[in-house]
Amino acid sequence: MNIIFDEGNTRTKVAWFDSGKLVESRVLNAEYNELEKLLNEFPVQRAIVSSVVGDDLYNALKEMASFPVFQLSHNLRLPYKIAYTTPETLGLDRIALAAAAASLHSGKNCLVIDAGTCITYDLITENSVYLGGAISPGFQMRFKAVNHFTAKLPLVSEEDYEDLIGASTSSSIASGVVTGIKEEVRGTIQRYEERFPQLITIITGGDAGLFDALLKNSIFAAPEFLLRGLNNILDYHAEML
Numbered sequence: 001m002n003i004i005f006d007e008g009n010t011r012t013k014v015a016w017f018d019s020g021k022l023v024e025s026r027v028l029n030a031e032y033n034e035l036e037k038l039l040n041e042f043p044v045q046r047a048i049v050s051s052v053v054g055d056d057l058y059n060a061l062k063e064m065a066s067f068p069v070f071q072l073s074h075n076l077r078l079p080y081k082i083a084y085t086t087p088e089t090l091g092l093d094r095i096a097l098a099a100a101a102a103s104l105h106s107g108k109n110c111l112v113i114d115a116g117t118c119i120t121y122d123l124i125t126e127n128s129v130y131l132g133g134a135i136s137p138g139f140q141m142r143f144k145a146v147n148h149f150t151a152k153l154p155l156v157s158e159e160d161y162e163d164l165i166g167a168s169t170s171s172s173i174a175s176g177v178v179t180g181i182k183e184e185v186r187g188t189i190q191r192y193e194e195r196f197p198q199l200i201t202i203i204t205g206g207d208a209g210l211f212d213a214l215l216k217n218s219i220f221a222a223p224e225f226l227l228r229g230l231n232n233i234l235d236y237h238a239e240m241l
Contacts, residue, residue, distance in 0.1 A: 003044045004230045005061070006096075007051035015224065016042050017231040022224055036064050048072060048234040050092045070237060072096065072230065079103050079236040080128040093226060094122050098130050100221075100229030101202055103236075109196040113185065115205035117141060121188055123196070136184065139207055142177045158210060178210075185211060 001023070006013040015025035023042065028034055039047075039061075047065060049058040050072040058071045070076060074087035074095060080102040084090055093114065101110040102124050111133075112122045118141065121133035137145065139158055147155035156170045158178055166172030193199045203211055204221035222228075 001042050001044050002231055002234050003039065003042070003047045004227050004234070005047065005049045005051070005057060006227060006230060007049065007053055007057050009052060012057070013227065014038060015227045015231070016044070017228075018042075020231070020235070022228070025224060025227060035060060039065055046070070046234060046238060048230050048237075050096060050230055052092060070234060072233065076233065077237045079232055080124055080130050082130045084130060084132045091120070094120055094133075096226050096229035096233065097204065098122050098124050098229070099233045099236075100225050101200075102128050102130075103232040104228070105200050105202075109199045111189065111192050111196075111199055111201045113189075113201065113203045113205075113208075115139075115203065115207035115211065119181070119185070119205075121192075123192065125196070134188070139177060139181060139210070142181070143173070146173055146177070182211065 002017045004015045004017065012028040013025060014028055016023040028038075044067060046067050047061060047069045048071070049061060049069065051057050055071070058069065061069045072092050072095065074082060074090055078095070079099055082090070097112045097114055101112050101122075106128070107126055109126050110124045112124070114120045114122075115138065117138050119136045119138050121136075123131045123133050125131065143156055146153050153173060154170055156173050158174060160170045160174035161178045162171040162174070164175060164179060166175040189201050192201075200219060202219045202221050202225070204223075204225045208221070
């Protein structure tokens with residue numbers, strides 16, 4: 001059994017996988033005082049940590065655990081080849097999402113779109129080669145930019161969206177951001193489909209639901225898609241030892 005830790009800026013997720021199946025997942029507090037208890041809840045054989053805030057969680061786990069603990073980086077054995085020219089700058093979330101796509105859709109060209117703070121696009125080829133993609137501002141980042149870099153325009157959200165033609169300043173801003181992002185995503189998928197035949201598009205992240213009515217031919221991944229990617233990396237690394 002594997003235990004997976006995904007530490008972000010605001011919360012840490014933990015999950016247990018047994019033979020590739022998600023057993024349980026939850027959110028931890030920030031003080032790590034639950035760690036020892038968590039490590040003993042199931043018969044864990046190995047762990048992996050993905051953290052954007054530092055090495056504290058990884059170091060704490062290594063001190064407590066009686067089994068191997070791995071830290072995610074581009075240097076870890078991965079179920080795909082990285083062709084990115086600056087792998088040392090590649091985000092850990094992008095590494096994990098690519099692993100999930102490469103494992104769950106092996107032999108297919110996959111475009112993974114993560115709709116979060118930023119919208120990231122990542123392409124994994126049918127030969128399991130990660131080529132890279134794009135990074136674009138997400139919904140909230142665009143709304144805040146409109147408000148911050150102007151003197152009078154208000155801060156709004158996607159909830160202010162009414163129609164393509166905004167009938168007020170708030171709904172006009174919402175229309176500009178929402179329509180702009182949707183057309184960006186639609187156009188990006190189309191461009192990738194022109195270059196990569198039989199492309200599978202996977203959409204995940206906190207804002208993925210906003211594209212549900214727009215992208216009917218896409219696969220909307222479960223919230224634990226990134227955790228599955230981390231588990232796939234851990235399984236692959238263990239198999240290669």
